[in-house]
Amino acid sequence: MTAMDELPRAAAAPWAARGSMFSQPGLARPVAWATSHDLDRLRASHARGRLGKPLVPTSVSSPRLGDELFARLLTYGTPQETHRGDVLFRPGDEDVDLIVVDRGSVEVVRTETADVPAATVAAVDAGGFVGELNLLTGQNVYLLCRVREGGTVYRVSPERLRQLMANDVELSDIVFKALIARRELLQRSTAAQAMEIVGAGRSAAALALRTYAARQRLIHLWFDADTPAGQAMMESSGLTEDDLPAVVMPGATLKQATPGALAEKLGLSYRRSSTKPVDVTIVGAGPAGLAAAVYGASEGLDTVLLDAVGTGGQAAASSRIENYFGFPFGLSGADLTGRAVLQALKFGAQLASPCQAVKLDTDRNGDLLRLHLQGGEVIDSKAVVIATGARYRALPLERWPDFEGAGIYYAATELEARGCTGSPVTVVGGANSAGQAALYLAGRGSEVSLVVRGLDIAAEMSAYLVDRLLVHPRVTVRCRSEVTRLDGGDFLEEVSITDRTADATQAQPCAGLFCFIGAEPATDWLTGIATGDDGFIRTDVQLTDDDLGPDWATLGRRPLPFETNIPGVFAVGDVHSGSMKRVAAATGEGASAIASVHKAIATLA
Ligand SMILES: Cc1cc2nc3c(=O)[nH]c(=O)nc-3n(C[C@H](O)[C@H](O)[C@H](O)COP(=O)(O)OP(=O)(O)OC[C@H]3O[C@@H](n4cnc5c(N)ncnc54)[C@H](O)[C@@H]3O)c2cc1C
Numbered sequence: 001m002t003a004m005d006e007l008p009r010a011a012a013a014p015w016a017a018r019g020s021m022f023s024q025p026g027l028a029r030p031v032a033w034a035t036s037h038d039l040d041r042l043r044a045s046h047a048r049g050r051l052g053k054p055l056v057p058t059s060v061s062s063p064r065l066g067d068e069l070f071a072r073l074l075t076y077g078t079p080q081e082t083h084r085g086d087v088l089f090r091p092g093d094e095d096v097d098l099i100v101v102d103r104g105s106v107e108v109v110r111t112e113t114a115d116v117p118a119a120t121v122a123a124v125d126a127g128g129f130v131g132e133l134n135l136l137t138g139q140n141v142y143l144l145c146r147v148r149e150g151g152t153v154y155r156v157s158p159e160r161l162r163q164l165m166a167n168d169v170e171l172s173d174i175v176f177k178a179l180i181a182r183r184e185l186l187q188r189s190t191a192a193q194a195m196e197i198v199g200a201g202r203s204a205a206a207l208a209l210r211t212y213a214a215r216q217r218l219i220h221l222w223f224d225a226d227t228p229a230g231q232a233m234m235e236s237s238g239l240t241e242d243d244l245p246a247v248v249m250p251g252a253t254l255k256q257a258t259p260g261a262l263a264e265k266l267g268l269s270y271r272r273s274s275t276k277p278v279d280v281t282i283v284g285a286g287p288a289g290l291a292a293a294v295y296g297a298s299e300g301l302d303t304v305l306l307d308a309v310g311t312g313g314q315a316a317a318s319s320r321i322e323n324y325f326g327f328p329f330g331l332s333g334a335d336l337t338g339r340a341v342l343q344a345l346k347f348g349a350q351l352a353s354p355c356q357a358v359k360l361d362t363d364r365n366g367d368l369l370r371l372h373l374q375g376g377e378v379i380d381s382k383a384v385v386i387a388t389g390a391r392y393r394a395l396p397l398e399r400w401p402d403f404e405g406a407g408i409y410y411a412a413t414e415l416e417a418r419g420c421t422g423s424p425v426t427v428v429g430g431a432n433s434a435g436q437a438a439l440y441l442a443g444r445g446s447e448v449s450l451v452v453r454g455l456d457i458a459a460e461m462s463a464y465l466v467d468r469l470l471v472h473p474r475v476t477v478r479c480r481s482e483v484t485r486l487d488g489g490d491f492l493e494e495v496s497i498t499d500r501t502a503d504a505t506q507a508q509p510c511a512g513l514f515c516f517i518g519a520e521p522a523t524d525w526l527t528g529i530a531t532g533d534d535g536f537i538r539t540d541v542q543l544t545d546d547d548l549g550p551d552w553a554t555l556g557r558r559p560l561p562f563e564t565n566i567p568g569v570f571a572v573g574d575v576h577s578g579s580m581k582r583v584a585a586a587t588g589e590g591a592s593a594i595a596s597v598h599k600a601i602a603t604l605a
Pocket residue numbers: 283284285286287288289290306307308309310311312313314315316317318319320321322323324355356357358387388389390410411412432433436516522525572573574575580581582583584586
């Protein structure tokens with residue numbers, strides 16, 4: 001029996017059925033990355049929710065390289081003779097190589113965990129290669145690769161893979177698309193059982209963990225502890241309610257898991273292999289930081305991108321962005337920023353999260369800037385881009401902190417909305433983000449009260465949203481009104497809304513309060529940076545002579561576009577004074593700042 005035979009028929013890669021269409025001469029023979037429809041059923045049975053549409057067709061997961069391309073791929077690797085049963089990598093291994101199979105065959109196996117037996121997820125024959133997106137993200141391996149039939153493999157190290165991506169457009173396109181397609185397929189296959197997350201459906205800690213896993217596109221399976229599937233999974237893994245949320249992986253179980261602990265286990269926290277200073281460190285991976293990372297890395301700068309939470313920023317909290325240039329049908333913020341993450345990785349940027357910057361030494365030491373991270377690590381860089389955006393404002397109400405993540409949300413995406421589907425919800429705010437959230441939640445069957453403090457909903461909101469809200473049968477707009485009281489047990493159950501015109505207060509059921517009342521600049525970790533009265537960072541022409549210290553006289557230049565009063569430190573996006581607070585503006589600023597970063601670095605040399 002061959003490895004291909006072992007895979008369910010439905011699991012064969014789509015191209016396999018097309019036979020001769022792909023049988024042009026070439027070294028490559030079939031490679032199959034399994035997709036199991038059973039897993040989709042399992043997901044559906046405990047409301048795991050829809051997976052997004054694949055970014056690339058899954059058919060590109062198994063490319064067939066012609067002789068010449070395959071030979072080129074081999075030149076990036078180092079040969080290794082193999083024998084049946086040899087293990088080429090195993091779960092937990094760090095910095096693994098892309099494995100190119102020249103002779104013989106290998107299989108990729110999801111090893112057993114407490115509740116699921118081992119399963120083969122891919123079989124790779126001569127002409128194929130083994131690897132998926134973690135080759136670029138730096139995530140530790142979660143699968144095992146074993147030789148089925150001895151022969152020769154070529155190992156392409158992470159460093160050599162980066163060179164391939166940078167130097168060979170044709171090969172890099174094929175390999176990169178295959179890595180992405182495999183991540184999509186693996187997420188839908190039995191491989192997802194390599195990481196199982198279990199938690200209470202409406203717990204804030206579980207939501208934080210799932211948000212992190214979703215934003216990092218981690219291959220995983222979610223179990224709601226209140227469902228029979230969740231209970232069964234907890235029982236077989238020996239977990240109690242006190243252990244939740246928990247993550248079960250081959251050989252490891254994280255109890256009371258946090259995004260930080262998970263990132264540490266997966267190797268996604270910040271690590272630096274080189275002792276050389278970084279060219280540019282970007283703090284904040286929202287649209288502005290991501291754009292800076294894409295442009296920095298693509299223009300050859302050694303680029304590090306950090307985020308205290310995960311990638312995506314505020315934009316990832318938006319269920320539908322309709323005004324972003326080039327997407328006439330709109331797209332979710334998570335989709336948009338997820339694409340940018342892949343682009344940054346492709347160009348070789350190093351991404352790390354959760355990874356919070358807590359201090360920036362602004363006295364340049366030997367021309368380097370030193371950034372301090374929460375765990376005590378430091379990063380020395382030639383330039384720093386601050387793209388920390390803004391933090392959501394809360395209402396000053398008793399019990400607000402109790403319900404954050406447990407009925408009070410600052411985002412309206414699938415993850416937050418799931419617990420509220422069909423139940424009454426309250427959206428607070430009068431700007432576009434509140435309008436979008438109200439429409440999204442109403443579209444999922446909730447009766448929505450949109451609570452606006454001002455007299456007129458049209459004062460701050462775009463006309464297209466106002467028109468849709470006013471005619472929506474499940475949206476009630478309540479102007480000159482405020483939420484004045486919260487009630488519930490462990491979760492929010494009821495809100496009181498006071499109508500200031502009628503001076504009347506009414507309590508009503510509420511499964512979710514979605515709060516969009518603006519944000520404060522995330523600058524509390526910075527000292528010595530010139531800001532406006534509102535706390536947003538001033539740059540270039542916004543700076544006065546009084547803001548510029550003696551360093552500038554030595555440098556003999558004025559601040560470059562987006563440069564702050566500290567030479568080599570830039571500020572872009574929502575954190576920047578006077579910014580437009582829109583995705584397009586943030587990405588524009590992030591990309592443009594890189595031109596200034598080049599110039600600033602040149603003045604150091
Ligand atoms: C619900 C919602 C809907 C929206 N809809 C739209 C829309 O339709 N169209 C539109 O154009 N705009 C929209 N916006 C606004 C848009 O999302 C923002 O303007 C944009 O995200 C700003 O990007 P940014 O990169 O500057 O900052 P942010 O997106 O705020 O990202 C900043 C990042 O920095 C990180 N960070 C903060 N402090 C630190 C630290 N000390 N260390 C490390 N990391 C840190 C944060 O975790 C965050 O990920 C919406 C916003 C929201 C909240």
